[in-house]
Amino acid sequence: MIPVSQPFLPPKEEYDQYISQLWDTKWLTNQGIYVQQLESELKKYCQCSSLFYVNNGTSALHLAIKGLGIKNEVITTPFSFVATTTSILWENCTPVFVDIDPTTFCIDAEKIEAAITDRTEAILATHVFGIPCEVERIEEIARKHNLLVIYDAAHAFGVQYKGRSLLTYGDLSTISFHATKLFHTVEGGAIMNNTENSELDQTIQLMRNFGFVGENYAMIGLNGKNSEFHAAMGLCNLKYVDALIEKRKELSEAYRKLLGDKRETPDIMKSTKYNYAYYPILFETEGLLLQVQKNLRDNQIASRRYFYPSLNTLPYVTSAHKCPVSEDISRRILCLPLYSDLTLEEVEWIAAIVKEGKKAVIV
Ligand SMILES: *Cc1c(COP(=O)(O)O)cnc(C)c1O
Numbered sequence: 001m002i003p004v005s006q007p008f009l010p011p012k013e014e015y016d017q018y019i020s021q022l023w024d025t026k027w028l029t030n031q032g033i034y035v036q037q038l039e040s041e042l043k044k045y046c047q048c049s050s051l052f053y054v055n056n057g058t059s060a061l062h063l064a065i066k067g068l069g070i071k072n073e074v075i076t077t078p079f080s081f082v083a084t085t086t087s088i089l090w091e092n093c094t095p096v097f098v099d100i101d102p103t104t105f106c107i108d109a110e111k112i113e114a115a116i117t118d119r120t121e122a123i124l125a126t127h128v129f130g131i132p133c134e135v136e137r138i139e140e141i142a143r144k145h146n147l148l149v150i151y152d153a154a155h156a157f158g159v160q161y162k163g164r165s166l167l168t169y170g171d172l173s174t175i176s177f178h179a180t181k182l183f184h185t186v187e188g189g190a191i192m193n194n195t196e197n198s199e200l201d202q203t204i205q206l207m208r209n210f211g212f213v214g215e216n217y218a219m220i221g222l223n224g225k226n227s228e229f230h231a232a233m234g235l236c237n238l239k240y241v242d243a244l245i246e247k248r249k250e251l252s253e254a255y256r257k258l259l260g261d262k263r264e265t266p267d268i269m270k271s272t273k274y275n276y277a278y279y280p281i282l283f284e285t286e287g288l289l290l291q292v293q294k295n296l297r298d299n300q301i302a303s304r305r306y307f308y309p310s311l312n313t314l315p316y317v318t319s320a321h322k323c324p325v326s327e328d329i330s331r332r333i334l335c336l337p338l339y340s341d342l343t344l345e346e347v348e349w350i351a352a353i354v355k356e357g358k359k360a361v362i363v
């Protein structure tokens with residue numbers, strides 16, 4: 001079976017070297033040396049002045065919303081992983097969905113202002129597949145209406161926009177280091193605070209650790225910490241991540257050529273150094289997608305409907321408006337296998353099966 005993604009694992013000896021020390025120190029979690037070292041190396045890699053390593057990308061989103069004190073309406077994208085929406089709902093806020101741009105699949109910045117009410121407090125948008133949102137336009141709107149901006153940058157590791165890490169945009173930015181992501185620590189995530197507000201740093205640190213330091217129970221928190229074992233995996237993987245991006249680039253370019261990609265590259269990509277996190281393709285119809293997905297499955301090849309359904313149509317969302325672009329695209333988009341150990345021969349084979357579906361219009 002060819003999976004849709006497969007985690008990279010470092011040479012076992014390298015991980016063992018880190019881990020064997022833990023048998024001596026017996027310091028397994030609670031901001032140990034590897035967590036501290038990973039935070040410092042990630043800050044360097046991502047050019048972030050303030051970064052907090054947490055146990056997953058979902059708790060990063062929760063901590064971001066809670067840490068900023070957001071309690072009311074949050075303008076958000078309907079085309080993302082479900083955690084982008086559930087984190088808003090779980091924090092008792094109201095998601096207000098704004099449709100996406102059909103070329104970037106990210107929130108359509110030009111439609112944001114019409115959705116702002118006197119209850120709007122924030123914009124939570126996803127750089128979906130690692131493609132940047134219109135960050136400048138969104139910042140302008142946020143400034144004008146006094147809104148906070150959080151980016152779910154779960155797919156954006158290693159992406160540079162206008163020479164700067166994409167993670168440095170927005171007031172806060174969150175990321176996932178789950179095993180299925182480009183850079184992973186098995187489970188894990190981080191929050192980047194780009195505001196230079198050190199009080200917010202303090203709040204995030206407290207909230208990550210039950211809301212207490214020493215014997216001072218300052219606020220309500222959760223257990224958002226991550227372990228030395230996870231951090232050690234991150235320290236090993238970070239050394240390989242640039243090579244992994246190169247390999248993905250090669251595989252993505254092969255897909256593009258073989259599939260006769262017709263879709264134009266979104267303008268925003270001209271200023272972007274991309275990470276090749278996913279390989280999504282867009283079909284003319286949902287029926288065609290289902291047929292190709294079945295053909296792939298019959299050949300022991302997995303594919304994923306990232307992202308389906310459009311989040312404004314979730315059964316527990318009651319505040320949603322229609323988002324025709326997102327609803328349409330989410331029905332017609334499919335992610336093909338992409339991981340560093342995938343071979344060019346496998347890409348050729350997958351592309352051939354996809355093309356049997358003939359009318360595949362490729363993103
Ligand atoms: C993976 C993902 C998350 C959640 O991250 P976890 O580490 O799995 O909790 C959130 N948002 C997006 C867009 C994701 O792809």
